[in-house]
Each structure stands twice: as structure tokens, then as C-alpha cells.
Amino acid sequence: MKIIESAKNDWIKQIKKLEKKKFRDLENRYLIEGEHLVEEALNYGGDIQFVLVTEESLPSYAYILEKIEEDKKVQVTYEVIKHLSTLPSPQPIMAIVGKENKIATTRVTSHVLLLDNVQDPGNVGTMIRTADAAGFSKVVLGKGTADVYSPKVVRSMQGSQFHIKLEETELIETIAGLREEAYQIYGTELNEEAISFKDIEKSEKIAILMGNEGQGVSADLLKETDQNIFIPMKGHAESLNVAVAAGIVMFSL
Amino acid sequence: MKIIESAKNDWIKQIKKLEKKKFRDLENRYLIEGEHLVEEALNYGGDIQFVLVTEESLPSYAYILEKIEEDKKVQVTYEVIKHLSTLPSPQPIMAIVGKENKIATTRVTSHVLLLDNVQDPGNVGTMIRTADAAGFSKVVLGKGTADVYSPKVVRSMQGSQFHIKLEETELIETIAGLREEAYQIYGTELNEEAISFKDIEKSEKIAILMGNEGQGVSADLLKETDQNIFIPMKGHAESLNVAVAAGIVMFSL
Known part of the structure; x- marks a missing residue:
């Protein structure tokens, strides 16, 4: 085992x-922290390039390390x-995937x-984790959305990137493609024609479009949806956190 | 108007x-930032003690300031x-309430x-905001829960503290009190007797108990619930973010 x-x-x-998007894009890899994420990568076919672990914790993580090739352990x-962690008290194991x-x-x-x-x-990571839990097949991240491999998104995804397909692309093209596959595209905006989310017609092919925390879904994308939905609110809060709304x-589908 | x-x-x-809980408790007041929160405090009977505003923004906030007594404006x-804000680019208005x-x-x-x-x-603030939107009557914050008047909770509540009753107390006593009022108390834990949240019997008197992000609801409180509920998951995520789950x-009630 290499020692540094x-x-x-x-x-x-x-x-x-x-830590910087520029370098993650250049090298096509990113850092995951802690036992849970390294285990998830291992169990779900993540591309583990290196595992970094402290000497003191070699025994506790032996069950992980025995499944990792020798030249990938550091x-x-x-x-x-x-130094590498963005947390104040990191766990003594991390991996580059x-x-x-x-x-x-x-x-x-x-x-x-x-x-x-x-x-x-945090919202992006939480929504990916929720889409995973709800059994969705894919999350597509459009323009302006936080980078899926940034430390904070990775932390709040809790390993869902190893379970559910993620794509970063232009949503306008994705929507066109989904429409060809006969998907119903639901935008989330309260307007005159919007229906309650409870009235979404159950079907196998549903796409839900969520927008910016302040401005909502951009106008050019809303035009491309089949139907807009809203969540009826009984209280005085003007809106919901986007991850809660999603x-x-x-989970209503 | 005073000038500082x-x-x-x-x-x-x-x-x-x-910024520190000790001082907020001592003085029984806290800081809110930005136009939206000051407006909410004004519209919903918040106890505004001082409004702080910059000279440049006096005209834009005239509609707020004209409703504030002279000796409360600074x-x-x-x-x-x-200096007072916890944000990198704060809006030029804040209030002490x-x-x-x-x-x-x-x-x-x-x-x-x-x-x-x-x-x-963030989870605490988001849950209060969601409880507000769902028309709940009250949120009770038990031991170990983040202080409701800390800058981050205040930010994610988005003014819901002016709409919905908040209490900080021992949950064991709250639960006893709710039971006397014939409330059904639902804990959130997956165990043999837990039922799906969809099977909660609709009623006017329901209390939902949410727990710690990692450990869930503490054992001594779970004992006091009438029924445990869980959210059936179709994907591979092991759990949901607590604010999303809540x-x-x-919103299913």
C-alpha cells in the first residue's frame, strides 16, 4: 500500500x-467522504480509483479494503x-471515484x-436522493443547476449517484426527446391552467420539471410542458422549499 | 431617525x-434580514423593536418605514x-424583533x-415553513433541536414564525398534554408494527413526531406514540431527508 x-x-x-468544478470536469472524477459513501460506491459498481484511509482505521475498514485492488489503496x-475534506471532523476514509x-x-x-x-x-442533492427513493429512473440537471459532483451535492445525495442515472444537459433537448417517447411533461408553476398535483393522471411516463428557488422554472421551458401543476397550500407560507415540493x-405518483 | x-x-x-443563542435568550429577541422578512413581521403582528436601513435604500423601503414608529427607525x-449579517451580500434592511x-x-x-x-x-426552518404551508396549527421543538431564532433557521423559515405558533419545550410533556386532548400521536420509525403514512386515519387531531437526521426519534419518545408510520420507498436510497419526509x-393529511 502506498503511504503519503x-x-x-x-x-x-x-x-x-x-474541490473545483473545473478540475472535476478536466479529470472526470471527484471525491467522496466517509464510510457510507465508499461502501455505496463499492456495492453499486462505482468507479473507485483510489481509497484513502488512515493507519489507525485500517482494521475498522478491513471489510472494505479487502475488496479494493492493492494499487488503489493509499x-x-x-x-x-x-486537508482534503470540506468538513470540520471528517471520517478517516475517503475515495476518488x-x-x-x-x-x-x-x-x-x-x-x-x-x-x-x-x-x-443541498436542494439538488436532496432532490436526487428523493428521486432515488421514489423509484424514479433518471434525474436531468439543466443549465444553472449546482454541479452534481460538488462536495455539498455529493454529501446530500448520500450515495444516490450510484443508484440512479444522472445527466447534465440542455433541458430543452431533453424535453423534446421525452416528448418523442410519449412522456407527459409537468411544469411546476401556479397559473390559471395549473392543476393540483393530486390530479396528475397516473402513467408510466411522467417527467416533473422543478425550477430555481426564487424564480421558478424559466419561461422558455414552461412553454414546452404539457401541463402545469401546483401544491395547494392551506397556510400562510407563500411557497415551499423546492426539495420539499419535489x-x-x-411520492404522490 | 437615529443615525449610526x-x-x-x-x-x-x-x-x-x-448571533449567539445565549444573548437571544437573555434579551428575548433576534435579528431578521431582508425586505421579505421585515414585511412579514409587519403584516403579521411581529414585535418589531428596531428597523435598520441604509440611507441609499430609504426611498425603496419608504412603504415599510412609514408604518414604523419614528424612534424605532435607525x-x-x-x-x-x-457586520451584522451572516450573508455575503445582505439586503440593506434588517430588523430586531x-x-x-x-x-x-x-x-x-x-x-x-x-x-x-x-x-x-436548514431542516428545522424548512419543516416549520412546510408545517405553515400545510395549515398545521403548531410546531413544538424539543430537546436538541436547532434554536428556532438562529440566523440559519430564521432564513429557511422565510417568515413562518409570524404565521404559526412555535413552542420550545420537553416533548414528553407536550405528548402527554396532546393525549389528554385526544390527539393521535404518530412517530416516524420503521418497525414491525409501523404502517404506511398513506394509511393514517384522517382526523382533526393528529400530531406527527419527527426525529434526528441520523438516529431518528429517541426511544423514550417512541414509546409514547400511538402508532409508527413509514414512507414506502421504491428505490435504493435508504432514507429520505427529514424535511422532505415531513x-x-x-401534505398527505
């Missing part, structure tokens, strides 16, 4: 750069872990979640 | 301390606003949300 003891090591400096100091991973499992539904310009990384709609 | 130009002013130093520099405020409006339902040891301020359950 200093955060100033050249390779560690390279890894540290993965023993580091906790100082190195802390490729963005591409095969989603082997068959999904329960064909439903698709589309995210237009959702900026908060959860309510996805 | 320096962040080193003694009174501003006192206000700055409201003109400050943007430097002072930035008392914790006590009369919730004048009648709520649509008698439902109650109970939060046990929910630690993330939203799905609250």
Missing part, C-alpha cells in the same frame, strides 16, 4: 483541486484527510425529474 | 451578540449591515408537528 504522510505531497495537491495521515458509473439495477418506474437552474447544492409531488 | 455609521458603535456591538451604513409574537390568524387544521433533536438548522407526511 504530508498534505504538501504533489499528488495530494492534485486531489485537493477536485494510507494517509489524518492531517491529509482533514470516476464520474461515469454504470447503473446496473433496473429502476421501478420510468419517471424522470428535470432540474432547471436549481442553485442550492418530494411531495414525486 | 460605525460597526464599532456600542449598540451595534450589542446587536451583533444576538439609519445605518452598509458596513454596519454587513421580539421572540413573542401573537399569531392572530386562525389555522386551518389542529395538526401539530413535533421535532425531537433535529439538528440541522413534507410528504404533512
Whole structure:
């Protein structure tokens, strides 16, 4: 096993750069932190390139490490872990994984979640996790949406990137493609013709389009939807958090 | 109108301390930021003690300021606003409001949300906002739950503290009180006897108990519930974000 003891090591400096989108895109890989995520990557066919672990925790993670090829294991100091982590008290295990991973499992539904310009990384991660739990087949991240491999999105996804297909692309094209496949596209905006989410006609091919936290779905995409839906509210709050709204709609299908 | 130009002013130093729970509890007041929250406080009977606003923005906020008594208005520099704010680019208006405020409006339902040891301020604020939107009558925050008047909770509540009753207390006593009023208490934990949230018997008196992000509801409180509920999941995610789960359950009632 390789041993790296200093955060100033050249390779560690390279890894540290993965905090930035530019470098993640360039190298096509990103960092995951903690036992749970490394396990998820292992169990669901994630492309694990390296596992970094401290000497003290080798015994506790032996059950993970025995499934990792020798030249992919790197023993580091906790100082190195802390240097690479974006958390105040990181777990002593992390991994570098490729963005591409095969989603082997068959999904329960064909439903698709589309995210237009959702900026908060916590919201993006939470919505992917919820789409996974609801059995959706895919999440498509459009323009302006937080980068799916940023540390905060990765943290709130809790490993769902290994279960559900994720795409980053132009939503206008995705919607055109879905329409050809006979999908019903539901936008989320309260307007005169909007219907309650409870009245969505159940079907195998449903796409839900969620928008920006402040401005909602952009006008040019709303034009492309088949129907707009809203969540009837009984209280005085003017709106719901976008991730909560998405959860309510996805679990109603 | 009073004018304060320096962040080193003694009174501003006192206000700055409201970032800490200790001082908020001592002075029984807290800070709200931005036009939307100040408006909400004004429209829903919040106890506005002071409004701080920059000279440049006096005209834009004239419609708010004309409803505020003269000795409650303080003109400050943007430097002072930035010093008091926890945001990188704060809006040039904020207010100091008392914790006590009369919730004048009648709520649509008698439902109650109970939060046990929910630690993330964003989750706590989002759940209060969602309970408000769902027409719940009250949110009770138990031991270990993030302080409702902390900057992050205040930000994610988006003014719901002016619409819905909030209590901080021992949940064990709250549950006993609710039971005397013939409430059905639903815990959220997956166990042998748990039922799907869809099978909750509709009634006017329902209390939903949500727990900690990692550990769930504490064992001593789960014992006190009438029934445990869970959200059936079709995908591979092991759990939902607690605020999303709460939203799905609250909007199903």
C-alpha cells in the first residue's frame, strides 16, 4: 500500500483541486467522504480509483479494503484527510471515484425529474436522493443547476449517484426527446391552467420539471410542458422549499 | 431617525451578540434580514423593536418605514449591515424583533408537528415553513433541536414564525398534554408494527413526531406514540431527508 504522510505531497495537491468544478470536469472524477459513501460506491459498481484511509482505521475498514485492488489503496495521515475534506471532523476514509458509473439495477418506474437552474447544492442533492427513493429512473440537471459532483451535492445525495442515472444537459433537448417517447411533461408553476398535483393522471411516463428557488422554472421551458401543476397550500407560507415540493409531488405518483 | 455609521458603535456591538443563542435568550429577541422578512413581521403582528436601513435604500423601503414608529427607525451604513449579517451580500434592511409574537390568524387544521433533536438548522426552518404551508396549527421543538431564532433557521423559515405558533419545550410533556386532548400521536420509525403514512386515519387531531437526521426519534419518545408510520420507498436510497419526509407526511393529511 502506498503511504503519503504530508498534505504538501504533489499528488495530494492534485486531489485537493477536485474541490473545483473545473478540475472535476478536466479529470472526470471527484471525491467522496466517509464510510457510507465508499461502501455505496463499492456495492453499486462505482468507479473507485483510489481509497484513502488512515493507519489507525485500517482494521475498522478491513471489510472494505479487502475488496479494493492493492494499487488503489493509499494510507494517509489524518492531517491529509482533514486537508482534503470540506468538513470540520471528517471520517478517516475517503475515495476518488470516476464520474461515469454504470447503473446496473433496473429502476421501478420510468419517471424522470428535470432540474432547471436549481442553485442550492443541498436542494439538488436532496432532490436526487428523493428521486432515488421514489423509484424514479433518471434525474436531468439543466443549465444553472449546482454541479452534481460538488462536495455539498455529493454529501446530500448520500450515495444516490450510484443508484440512479444522472445527466447534465440542455433541458430543452431533453424535453423534446421525452416528448418523442410519449412522456407527459409537468411544469411546476401556479397559473390559471395549473392543476393540483393530486390530479396528475397516473402513467408510466411522467417527467416533473422543478425550477430555481426564487424564480421558478424559466419561461422558455414552461412553454414546452404539457401541463402545469401546483401544491395547494392551506397556510400562510407563500411557497415551499423546492426539495420539499419535489418530494411531495414525486411520492404522490 | 437615529443615525449610526460605525460597526464599532456600542449598540451595534450589542446587536451583533444576538448571533449567539445565549444573548437571544437573555434579551428575548433576534435579528431578521431582508425586505421579505421585515414585511412579514409587519403584516403579521411581529414585535418589531428596531428597523435598520441604509440611507441609499430609504426611498425603496419608504412603504415599510412609514408604518414604523419614528424612534424605532435607525439609519445605518452598509458596513454596519454587513457586520451584522451572516450573508455575503445582505439586503440593506434588517430588523430586531421580539421572540413573542401573537399569531392572530386562525389555522386551518389542529395538526401539530413535533421535532425531537433535529439538528440541522436548514431542516428545522424548512419543516416549520412546510408545517405553515400545510395549515398545521403548531410546531413544538424539543430537546436538541436547532434554536428556532438562529440566523440559519430564521432564513429557511422565510417568515413562518409570524404565521404559526412555535413552542420550545420537553416533548414528553407536550405528548402527554396532546393525549389528554385526544390527539393521535404518530412517530416516524420503521418497525414491525409501523404502517404506511398513506394509511393514517384522517382526523382533526393528529400530531406527527419527527426525529434526528441520523438516529431518528429517541426511544423514550417512541414509546409514547400511538402508532409508527413509514414512507414506502421504491428505490435504493435508504432514507429520505427529514424535511422532505415531513413534507410528504404533512401534505398527505
